Amino acid sequence: MYAITVKDLVKKFGDFTAVDNLSFNIKRGEVFGLLGPNGAGKTTTISMLSTMLKPTSGKASVNGFDIRTNQDEVRKSIGIVFQDQSLDEELTAYENMDFHGRLYRIPKSIRQKKIMELMKLVELDDKKDNLVKIYSGGMRRRLEIARGLLHEPEVLFLDEPTLGLDPQTRNHLWDYIEALNKEKGITIILTTHYMDEADKLCHRIGIVDRGKIIAMDTAENLKNDIGGDVITIVSSEREELYSAIRSLSEIKSVEIHDSSITIGLQNAEKHVAQIVNTASEKAITIESLFIHKPTLEDVFLHFTGRTIREEEASAKDKMRMMRKVRRR
Amino acid sequence: MDIVYTIWLRNVKRYLRSKSRLVGSLGMPLFLLLVLGFGLNSVVVLPGMDQGYIGFIMPGIISMSVLFTSVFAGIQIIWDKQFGFLKETLVAPVSRLEIMLGQTVGGATTAVIQGLIILVLSLFLGLELSNASGFIIAVLFMLLIGLSFTAFGIAIASRMEDMHGFQLIMNFVIFPIFGLSGALFPIDGLPEWIRSLTLLDPLTYGVEGIRYGLLGSSQIDPSISFMILSGFTMIMVVVGSYLFRNISI
Structure with a gap:
């Protein structure tokens, strides 16, 4: 059985097609990576799968529940770490966790135990009563991952989990993510534009470019394609x-x-x-x-004819253009 | 109900924690109370007012304090939007109505606390509380102002992209609501056209209700004030939830 199925998913913003007829399946217990430059449609895809954004057309289900008709069940099944920070800085780390636990209606006795357990997992238990505003970037990320796990989701979405973190913290986070998948068997879908990240973590990788998946396989096979x-x-x-x-x-x-x-x-x-x-x-x-x-960078170049960096520059132009249009 | 409580709890915690905001927002009302109250006390003589002009505007300044705090509490969800925290709430398996109600009750609570602080300070400036029921009536009206205008703030915030429009709302919506409300002048002696504007202003009924509670007399019958303000509160909650339901991030 699949944890996630996506069929012909489309999202348009006006004339701009952000996600173009996307189809893929993710098995239970798999770590799946969506790899592509900024503006390729990764975050838009995640937003639709997590019910934050309504698709223009197409179907998708998460943990067996349809993302259009069964939003509440989808929301209960998923944990999510957004690309941008989503913590309340005026609250302590523990209070952020507690808020989350209450929102997901976890009974008090279980809630308190789970929070401590997870804070220990991400090594923040000794700083649990500090306000989040004095936390470093890496600590915030770890807290967000712990929070995403509090309600024991079947599927964990990680949208650019290590963006803007130093190499040491990134390595540390990768270890957590690997351990989570191995020990708890959680299905993980992550987006990234770091080749090495996808290479290290993901069982399978879908390379996304301009809203389409242009290649999907294991990192090994993708690299072998180059020869x-x-x-x-x-x-x-x-x-x-x-x-x-x-x-x-x-x-x-x-x-x-x-x-x-x-x-x-x-x-x-x-x-x-x-x-x-x-x-x-x-x-x-x-x-x-x-x-x-060969790195995934070469793979990207092989399939698209462009390096990821070139593609990012053009995505920025596109966004600038869109903003101009909106202003008019 | 537990979700509404959760969101209420967060709002109250944040409010109690930001001491500078708490103290800062007392400045303006206290300033008005002292300057207008003492400045005009000797020149303005209101028939039938034993407490003088300063006694007359105390309920008005309390209303103002509640009004500003609650609108600000509602508009605050723009910050949550910008700092990303709103996503965390919206992606949880809870309805948007629950989130909106929690935010409204939370904002109203902080607004009432703010109003009560001004009320206590007024006691030192000569306000006399004669009976407990009057006090309860005043708090009830403060609560209604708090609920309706937090919902009003949420409605506005649901349509705003960022805080740039905040000044506009303050200058062209909130200040006129305060200015026209009869917080600073008796509505009976007004020219007919201003008087009808005043009677269209929902805050007028809040001010009059609090005035009845604290001073024992008002120009509008308190039960009429109560009905109109309750109706306004309900409309605002409905409008606010409707707009909040369609909020996009």
């Missing part, structure tokens, strides 16, 4: 280089991008000399060259 290692060559004579090396038998794939060429092949270290030699024979200048194990 082993990746060599990136920056050069102004890309076309020439492309035709020169295309015929080499070891090379599995060659793609031309705006300023570089990426080559997918096995055992890149062994064959790099051959590629460079071929280039110099044809008098093609190579500005720089990198060899690396």
Whole structure:
């Protein structure tokens, strides 16, 4: 049985289609990642699945309950950590937890026990009576995750859980998320635009671009699609280089991008000399060259032809445009 | 009911915790009470008023304090919206009506506390409470003002994107409501056209009700005041819940 099923989900804001015919299923106990640049439609998808936003068309269910017709049951089944902070800073950490517990109608005796248990899990039990406004960013995040778990949800949504956190705190949070999934068997759906995060945590990854899922598989398989290692060559004579090396038998794939060429092949270290030699024979200048194990960044580039950073710039333009239209 | 209590509890906790706001919001009413009260006490002679002008405006200043606190408490959900906390409440399996009612009762509670503080301070300035029932009547009217105008604030906040419009609302809606309410002048001696405006202002009935409770006399029959203000409260709660239901984040 699936924890989440999504079928032909669409969300439009005026003329702009934020989520475009999305379909995917998530198994129980799975950690599923939606990976994509800012503005790709990840948060919009999460908002619809958590009943905060009504879809324009399409169907989706969470924990077996329809997100349109059975909102209350969906809400009881999910815990959510929003992209932006959603704590009351004027209350203490314990009071924030207590407020949440009361909203979900958890009886007092259970509530108090669970709060202490979870505060211990995220190592905030000794600071439970401090006002949230003196908490650091990482502490707030941990508190929000603890709060999202208080009513024992079947599905946990994490919208950019480590955005803006330092590397140490990020690693720490990843450990929590992994432990939660392993020990409690909670289905987790997270959105991120960090490749390494999706790579480390998720069993399966859906790559989202412009409201569509363009690839969905395990991180391993996605990387294999590229064909082993990746060599990136920056050069102004890309076309020439492309035709020169295309015929080499070891090379599995060659793609031309705006300023570089990426080559997918096995055992890149062994064959790099051959590629460079071929280039110099044809008098093609190579500005720089990198060899690396494929990351999801390469996967994104492979499927969309753009790097995530380029895509983010254009999403910002799009948003600026939308804002202008609204002002008119 | 437990959800309404939860949200009420949060509001009251926050109110009691922010001492600066509590003290700060006493400044204006106290200032008006002293300046207008003592400044005009000798020149303004109201027939049938033993306590003088300062006694006359005390109920008005109490109403003002309740009015401002409650509108502000309602509009506060814009902060919750901006700081993200509103999402936490909206995604929980509770109805928006419960959230709205909790917010309204919470805001009204803080407004009544604020009004009671002014009432206690007025005792030092010469107000005399003759009987307990009068006091209870005054608190009842304070509660009605608090409920209706918190709901009013929520209704406005549900339609506002951010706090930029707050000044506009204050200057063009809240101040006129206060100014026209008969808090500072007796309505009987007014020219006909202002008098009808005054009678359209819901706060007038709150001021008159509190005045009856504290001073024992008023220009509008207290039972009429009670009925009109209760009706206004109900309308505001309905309008507020309707608009809050369609709030988007």
